[in-house]
Amino acid sequence: MSALRDALRDLPDAVFADLLESDDGYVLLVDLPGATAGTTEVLFEDGRIVIEARREKSTPEGFRYVREDRPLFLDAELPLPPDADGDDADAEMDRGVLEVTLPKRSDADSRRIPVEGSDDGGGDGPTTDGGETGTDEDGSDGA
Numbered sequence: 001m002s003a004l005r006d007a008l009r010d011l012p013d014a015v016f017a018d019l020l021e022s023d024d025g026y027v028l029l030v031d032l033p034g035a036t037a038g039t040t041e042v043l044f045e046d047g048r049i050v051i052e053a054r055r056e057k058s059t060p061e062g063f064r065y066v067r068e069d070r071p072l073f074l075d076a077e078l079p080l081p082p083d084a085d086g087d088d089a090d091a092e093m094d095r096g097v098l099e100v101t102l103p104k105r106s107d108a109d110s111r112r113i114p115v116e117g118s119d120d121g122g123g124d125g126p127t128t129d130g131g132e133t134g135t136d137e138d139g140s141d142g143a
Contacts (some may be wrong), residue, residue: 002095025103026084031130037093044086051076052102086130 032040034055043050053074053093059065080086084102091100 003081023104026081027103028098028100028102029098030076030080030098031096032093032098033096034070035074035093035096035098040092040093040098042089042098044080044089047080047086049076049078049080049086051078051098053098 018029020027020029028049030051032053032055034057035053039055040051040053043052045099051074055070055072055074057072069076080102083104085105086102089100089102091098093099
């Protein structure tokens, strides 16, 4: 998760984001004033969250910009924590705040990998009964 924390620190100063963690998952909150659900896209690819947002700006009639510092676009790429499950993530926009919920992968997602090989019992490797393999001093197999 430290890579995600570091990436949040590297976001432009105009972007405010919080990262929350529980036993079950993560919540990423990103302030995107002026952006809507229709102008925001969240992608999960190659172990990263990609956020692309566009905000609408208008000027009152009879006014023009003297200075314009608020960007129209935000593009951010953040690494996912290694235990985050991007496949089951949800995103919601409410009053200019993007909330991305990332569940953690459960231990049930782990799987045992079978070890293939010969089970002829002829090697000097470990046995299933906890005893030693090989022969006795008299050359017999101990049987």
